[in-house]
Amino acid sequence: MKIRLGFIGMGRRGLRHLAMLSERADCAIVAIAEPLPAQNALAQKILAQKTHRPIFYDKNEQDYQRMIAQENLDAVLIYTPWKEHLAQSQFAMQHGVRVGVEVSGAQSLEECWQFVETYEQTQTPIMLLENCCYRRDVLAIAQMIKNGDFGELVYLKGGYQHDIRSVLFDEKLNFGAETQGESNWRTQEYLERNADIYPTHGLGPMAIFNDINAGNRITQVRSLATKSVGMKNFCQKNIAFKLGDIVLTQMQCERGEVMQLTHDTSLPRPFNLGLMVQGSKGIWQEYYRGDLSDGQIYLEKNDAAAPLEKRWQSPKKYLRKNDSSIWVKFRKKITKFGRYGIDYIMLNDFIERIQQGKEFRIDVYDLATWKAITPLSEQSIQANGKMIEMPDFTKGKYIDRKNKFKNYE
Amino acid sequence: MKIRLGFIGMGRRGLRHLAMLSERADCAIVAIAEPLPAQNALAQKILAQKTHRPIFYDKNEQDYQRMIAQENLDAVLIYTPWKEHLAQSQFAMQHGVRVGVEVSGAQSLEECWQFVETYEQTQTPIMLLENCCYRRDVLAIAQMIKNGDFGELVYLKGGYQHDIRSVLFDEKLNFGAETQGESNWRTQEYLERNADIYPTHGLGPMAIFNDINAGNRITQVRSLATKSVGMKNFCQKNIAFKLGDIVLTQMQCERGEVMQLTHDTSLPRPFNLGLMVQGSKGIWQEYYRGDLSDGQIYLEKNDAAAPLEKRWQSPKKYLRKNDSSIWVKFRKKITKFGRYGIDYIMLNDFIERIQQGKEFRIDVYDLATWKAITPLSEQSIQANGKMIEMPDFTKGKYIDRKNKFKNYE
Numbered sequence: 042m043k044i045r046l047g048f049i050g051m052g053r054r055g056l057r058h059l060a061m062l063s064e065r066a067d068c069a070i071v072a073i074a075e076p077l078p079a080q081n082a083l084a085q086k087i088l089a090q091k092t093h094r095p096i097f098y099d100k101n102e103q104d105y106q107r108m109i110a111q112e113n114l115d116a117v118l119i120y121t122p123w124k125e126h127l128a129q130s131q132f133a134m135q136h137g138v139r140v141g142v143e144v145s146g147a148q149s150l151e152e153c154w155q156f157v158e159t160y161e162q163t164q165t166p167i168m169l170l171e172n173c174c175y176r177r178d179v180l181a182i183a184q185m186i187k188n189g190d191f192g193e194l195v196y197l198k199g200g201y202q203h204d205i206r207s208v209l210f211d212e213k214l215n216f217g218a219e220t221q222g223e224s225n226w227r228t229q230e231y232l233e234r235n236a237d238i239y240p241t242h243g244l245g246p247m248a249i250f251n252d253i254n255a256g257n258r259i260t261q262v263r264s265l266a267t268k269s270v271g272m273k274n275f276c277q278k279n280i281a282f283k284l285g286d287i288v289l290t291q292m293q294c295e296r297g298e299v300m301q302l303t304h305d306t307s308l309p310r311p312f313n314l315g316l317m318v319q320g321s322k323g324i325w326q327e328y329y330r331g332d333l334s335d336g337q338i339y340l341e342k343n344d345a346a347a348p349l350e351k352r353w354q355s356p357k358k359y360l361r362k363n364d365s366s367i368w369v370k371f372r373k374k375i376t377k378f379g380r381y382g383i384d385y386i387m388l389n390d391f392i393e394r395i396q397q398g399k400e401f402r403i404d405v406y407d408l409a410t411w412k413a414i415t416p417l418s419e420q421s422i423q424a425n426g427k428m429i430e431m432p433d434f435t436k437g438k439y440i441d442r443k444n445k446f447k448n449y450e
Numbered sequence: 451m452k453i454r455l456g457f458i459g460m461g462r463r464g465l466r467h468l469a470m471l472s473e474r475a476d477c478a479i480v481a482i483a484e485p486l487p488a489q490n491a492l493a494q495k496i497l498a499q500k501t502h503r504p505i506f507y508d509k510n511e512q513d514y515q516r517m518i519a520q521e522n523l524d525a526v527l528i529y530t531p532w533k534e535h536l537a538q539s540q541f542a543m544q545h546g547v548r549v550g551v552e553v554s555g556a557q558s559l560e561e562c563w564q565f566v567e568t569y570e571q572t573q574t575p576i577m578l579l580e581n582c583c584y585r586r587d588v589l590a591i592a593q594m595i596k597n598g599d600f601g602e603l604v605y606l607k608g609g610y611q612h613d614i615r616s617v618l619f620d621e622k623l624n625f626g627a628e629t630q631g632e633s634n635w636r637t638q639e640y641l642e643r644n645a646d647i648y649p650t651h652g653l654g655p656m657a658i659f660n661d662i663n664a665g666n667r668i669t670q671v672r673s674l675a676t677k678s679v680g681m682k683n684f685c686q687k688n689i690a691f692k693l694g695d696i697v698l699t700q701m702q703c704e705r706g707e708v709m710q711l712t713h714d715t716s717l718p719r720p721f722n723l724g725l726m727v728q729g730s731k732g733i734w735q736e737y738y739r740g741d742l743s744d745g746q747i748y749l750e751k752n753d754a755a756a757p758l759e760k761r762w763q764s765p766k767k768y769l770r771k772n773d774s775s776i777w778v779k780f781r782k783k784i785t786k787f788g789r790y791g792i793d794y795i796m797l798n799d800f801i802e803r804i805q806q807g808k809e810f811r812i813d814v815y816d817l818a819t820w821k822a823i824t825p826l827s828e829q830s831i832q833a834n835g836k837m838i839e840m841p842d843f844t845k846g847k848y849i850d851r852k853n854k855f856k857n858y859e
Binding site for chain 2: 270287301312
């Protein structure tokens, strides 16, 4: 079944995914909605050697609506600034066009509910394009959890720990309406909000590990922020950015676990997600340095008798043993994409689930829950770290929902 | 100057320190207060080849008072169960005998104030025997912070991450009054309290790094606990231990930093303190596996241009360059003590500061602040993670106090 795809937004992420999907014989890139000519030129360059000849909807920022109304799409993929995600997703869902939407935090709790309500009214599926859920280590560790290797889970950590200041400012260290790329809009969030504004890269994997919305749920959330020094230092201007350099968010879960999320994007540091899983039988700590098996693992049954310096093991052999079928299948094919191989695997899943008529693995309830961390953390920080209730977007359905990443197939 | 020393408590810790101090020609072990004959026999065995011939005060648990009243001690060292620390310290201070007291959390906030008030009334110095403050990595990193290598500090982590269940239960998996050693009293804390009951190993180093009570102070504290599964699993009895397996405590500091402390002692894991220092110019993460230079460090000025897989460096060369004079001096001598070399260095400091007439590096205000984490975290957990004010035990003196671990001499 050939999937008719439309794209909204030809920024950095949109172009990357366009390139990947344009390689697939089972996808037709039929339309692209993007008002900036320079970005469309880049898209055309990517497609030059391919057979796809999309129509460009480039009149203005609302032209995606014409695309959705006219093109009889099977699905639309959204790569626009965060504030546009809801309206574009809603418009597509209301027109029966499935949605894959880039990750972000929600602008408000109401926004989360609107995603859910639109889905429930239209029954048009939407998937949050959280690529970190498709990481090799995440899928293998999820399987080990399923197999009981870590016992009963107790504590989990994850975060977005990535110094992205070089995309938040242009070469002249400016940001805002006059600049191009993410500095045009993303930096504004750092000015205006003290919250975990980008929760899903860290939370997605933890949610999978800990069966969130699949037997378990987040009941309460609280956050705390440090001072802000990294943004000022970087742009060499005395601007009062509201966002603390580090925002820590703790989530209490119904089964008694705590999950801790870190937002850490404006201090100098090497990238990693700092994923950690601790249970009654073992512990895994990721510290990615370029290889998805970087980190350390300790399983009581295997390692308890070793001397201290040998108790931690490399995760390598465990990942190999527990690799998901999807990584076994695609490992060679994705080598050329480097660290974006996870995007290829995620997009493959998006397409295949449509072809197979199956629900997306990351659906509207996950989307709403994960994105809700942003407004809830903001509310908590404003109230000096108060615990805030997390709504149950599934309205009780979380009890019987299945985890679609464990026993991945 | 020969220091006349008395000991209270000949358990595991007391015996270890007795052995170390009995080696010193500048110390006279003049008295030991311990009611258990078996423990005193072990002490005598340690001293058999030495010239020290202490008098044993072994009539009952109060016999330490007779020792302090009679022996004209320069200092007393206390290694008893946590609940006895205050009364014993007070008695010694009131008799003008300097105190070195083993670490623990406070039973209440009042206890912390009583330490402070007793000191202020008697002017008899007391030192908290927090050995982790004397770790090689801690002293070298403190110096690097002083030198500005990490820039302005923003976020710090530390904790007591040590599966100690094998000392919390005897060989038959029992605990309580009928058992010997720490299971006799320490396990009771796990039954009765949900708090960070042992905060100082993680907090001490962070406090040094972040100038707590030396220009900076902790203003607010909040905690959160996971469920408790590790204790039940270990002792194979369905006992309701109050203490969550993981207790997370976050401290806001006056300068805007956040410090996060983890108490993690009842799940299977290799020991480490999980120390982390993150500033505006770099980051250090310890993950001790038997060598105090285990971990990773990233300094923007040195490593920013490297590819991702080479950005993290081993801390080895940095520790060597910034080693404290005390480690340079004692490195060879302490090899025989293995991981307890830090205790030798700490005790050496205790003795030398007395000889030199200098204030202890970890004084009553640090003791009160660090131990206060236990009652404050308990209060916070009881109030669903509410922020609790940390008293300023120094009553404003923290502003001008100096950090005695940076520029160590």
